[in-house]
Amino acid sequence: xxxxxxxxxxxxxxxxxxxxxxxxxxxxxxxxxxxxxxxxxxxxxxxxxxxxxxxxxxxxxxxxxxxxxxxxxxxxxxxxxxxxxxxxxxxxxxxxxxxxxxxxxxxxxxxxxxxxxxxxxxxxxxxxxxxxxxxxxxxxxxxxxxxxxxxxxxxxxxxxxxxxxxxxxxxxxxxxxxxxxxxxxxxxxxxxxxxxxxxxxxxxxxxxxxxxxxxxxxxxxxxxxxxxxxxxxxxxxxxxxxxxxxxxxxxxxxxxxxxxxxxxxxxxxxxxxxxxxxxxxxxxxxxxxxxxxxxxxxxxxxxxxxxxxxxxxxxxxxxxxxxxxxxxxxxxxxxxxxxxxxxxxxxxxxxxxxxxxxxxxxxxxxxxxxxxxxxxxxxxxxxxxxxxxxxxxxxxxxxxxxxxxxxxxxxxxxxxxxxxxxxxxxxxxxxxxxxxxxxxxxxxxxxxxxxxxxxxxxxxxx
Amino acid sequence: xxxxxxxxxxxxxxxxxxxxxxxxxxxxxxxxxxxxxxxxxxxxxxxxxxxxxxxxxxxxxxxxxxxxxxxxxxxxxxxxxxxxxxxxxxxxxxxxxxxxxxxxxxxxxxxxxxxxxxxxxxxxxxxxxxxxxxxxxx
Numbered sequence: 001x002x003x004x005x006x007x008x009x010x011x012x013x014x015x016x017x018x019x020x021x022x023x024x025x026x027x028x029x030x031x032x033x034x035x036x037x038x039x040x041x042x043x044x045x046x047x048x049x050x051x052x053x054x055x056x057x058x059x060x061x062x063x064x065x066x067x068x069x070x071x072x073x074x075x076x077x078x079x080x081x082x083x084x085x086x087x088x089x090x091x092x093x094x095x096x097x098x099x100x101x102x103x104x105x106x107x108x109x110x111x112x113x114x115x116x117x118x119x120x121x122x123x124x125x126x127x128x129x130x131x132x133x134x135x136x137x138x139x140x141x142x143x144x145x146x147x148x149x150x151x152x153x154x155x156x157x158x159x160x161x162x163x164x165x166x167x168x169x170x171x172x173x174x175x176x177x178x179x180x181x182x183x184x185x186x187x188x189x190x191x192x193x194x195x196x197x198x199x200x201x202x203x204x205x206x207x208x209x210x211x212x213x214x215x216x217x218x219x220x221x222x223x224x225x226x227x228x229x230x231x232x233x234x235x236x237x238x239x240x241x242x243x244x245x246x247x248x249x250x251x252x253x254x255x256x257x258x259x260x261x262x263x264x265x266x267x268x269x270x271x272x273x274x275x276x277x278x279x280x281x282x283x284x285x286x287x288x289x290x291x292x293x294x295x296x297x298x299x300x301x302x303x304x305x306x307x308x309x310x311x312x313x314x315x316x317x318x319x320x321x322x323x324x325x326x327x328x329x330x331x332x333x334x335x336x337x338x339x340x341x342x343x344x345x346x347x348x349x350x351x352x353x354x355x356x357x358x359x360x361x362x363x364x365x366x367x368x369x370x371x372x373x374x375x376x377x378x379x380x381x382x383x384x385x386x387x388x389x390x391x392x393x394x395x396x397x398x399x400x401x402x403x404x405x406x407x408x409x410x411x412x413x414x415x416x417x418x419x420x421x422x423x424x425x426x427x428x429x430x431x432x433x434x435x436x437x438x439x440x441x442x443x444x445x446x447x448x449x450x451x452x453x454x455x456x457x458x459x460x461x462x
Numbered sequence: 463x464x465x466x467x468x469x470x471x472x473x474x475x476x477x478x479x480x481x482x483x484x485x486x487x488x489x490x491x492x493x494x495x496x497x498x499x500x501x502x503x504x505x506x507x508x509x510x511x512x513x514x515x516x517x518x519x520x521x522x523x524x525x526x527x528x529x530x531x532x533x534x535x536x537x538x539x540x541x542x543x544x545x546x547x548x549x550x551x552x553x554x555x556x557x558x559x560x561x562x563x564x565x566x567x568x569x570x571x572x573x574x575x576x577x578x579x580x581x582x583x584x585x586x587x588x589x590x591x592x593x594x595x596x597x598x599x600x
Binding site: 057062065067069224232 | 476
């Protein structure tokens with residue numbers, strides 16, 4: 001028996017040496033989820049020493065975002081199938097969120113009986129840093145772009161972040177104004193404070209006032225205790241006021257006072273509080289036009305419009321679409337625990353040809369929708385919504401390069417017709433094709449046209 | 463006074479940032495006057511903090527919690543007792559009996575509760591860990 005035991009030890013000794021030397025964290029558990037082994041890298045990544053970890057429940061030691069209902073090891077023991085490279089994060093002993101990838105396997109004894117499971121995990125913090133370094137000049141903070149228009153923005157962003165000035169971000173809906181504001185905050189000296197966002201258009205005036213400035217107990221019926229406002233929550237950090245054009249004239253006055261005097265009074269307060277925040281405002285409206293029409297105070301406009309950043313719509317930075325799609329796929333794979341393998345070239349070309357009136361948000365929603373339909377394979381044309389594929393090829397039909405061409409043709413024709421008020425001849429000229437070719441393609445591609453074309457409408461108007 | 467215990471599978475949820483369920487105990491003059499379970503939004507973090515505020519929670523007892531989440535909840539003046547582990551009923555009993563600060567209810571490796579638990583590790587920049595629990599009011 002002792003011989004056998006010593007033989008087992010001989011076999012295991014090199015394995016243990018290997019496990020100790022690798023940079024991936026590895027631990028094993030028994031059937032009761034108690035940790036039976038915990039290597040050196042696991043100690044380093046989790047911040048839990050081995051002697052404290054062994055014998056404890058794995059969730060109490062590992063503390064990953066998957067612990068609980070989404071436990072990877074539990075899934076593996078249930079299905080017998082290993083999980084490889086799933087993204088998650090753990091919370092270490094100091095409260096840091098550490099990005100990791102998790103792999104799992106079933107542990108069996110010599111008779112093949114399941115005796116527990118093994119989990120390996122890799123600290124992705126350094127990979128994340130390297131990935132950002134590789135992205136180089138195409139990245140500032142969390143923003144990534146290869147568009148020259150965005151490059152110009154990237155060049156000024158660090159200087160804007162370093163200054164204490166109020167910033168106004170302009171851009172169509174869905175262009176990523178909040179993301180830019182977050183990046184300014186993360187690059188600024190205030191990044192140890194909180195980034196607090198408020199959508200001024202989403203709340204009625206009275207509620208917005210109490211949300212921004214807070215209230216004291218007894219300020220009104222139901223105010224049982226003090227509630228700090230967003231200005232207080234953002235103390236030492238950044239307050240992002242989205243849709244600033246939507247605030248009422250009365251609130252504009254209060255906001256102006258805060259920006260000028262850096263003080264405010266919570267509702268029901270008898271003393272002023274200091275507003276130690278940097279304000280970043282954003283809107284998709286033309287503020288100068290609103291000011292001319294008397295809907296936005298002139299003094300507030302000039303107080304807000306100190307540094308102005310304009311975000312281009314997605315249709316003017318289409319070179320970023322592949323990059324953004326890749327980012328969304330990575331994120332949705334992580335959030336939905338799927339393994340979608342990128343996007344087919346034909347589907348990507350459809351995305352590149354579309355004008356994206358809803359900008360990045362619409363692109364994100366399109367990728368999310370495709371995730372529901374596409375299972376684990378790459379995103380393909382049938383997974384895209386009808387408005388992109390012009391004549392709405394239903395999901396599940398066979399698609400090939402020819403159909404992708406048809407879809408692209410249909411998108412181009414539809415866009416040209418819309419630009420020319422459905423005047424076929426003008427659209428054909430713009431597309432540099434003969435009008436009979438245009439008619440043939442309209443018929444072939446099943447493009448629906450309004451009964452009244454641009455030429456007729458012109459006559460009617462005359 | 464309302465105390466919320468982040469819950470999963472009749473235990474304290476290992477990670478509060480992803481916890482979806484809390485068990486709330488309301489006490490007055492040392493007696494339990496109400497018990498209830500409430501759900502939390504999955505994300506973002508601010509919504510989670512606002513939900514606790516909406517429910518009138520004074521103290522949160524939870525498992526591991528990230529700095530960001532901790533900072534947001536603290537900003538609403540909610541006391542946090544973090545990195546707690548154990549069976550839910552046992553933890554509630556310990557909370558009521560004033561023995562929750564015992565090492566048996568503390569997650570492995572956590573350095574809070576006013577003493578250095580992880581001696582083998584180099585001291586980090588948090589000489590006074592922000593997660594240290596305040597004294598219980600009960």
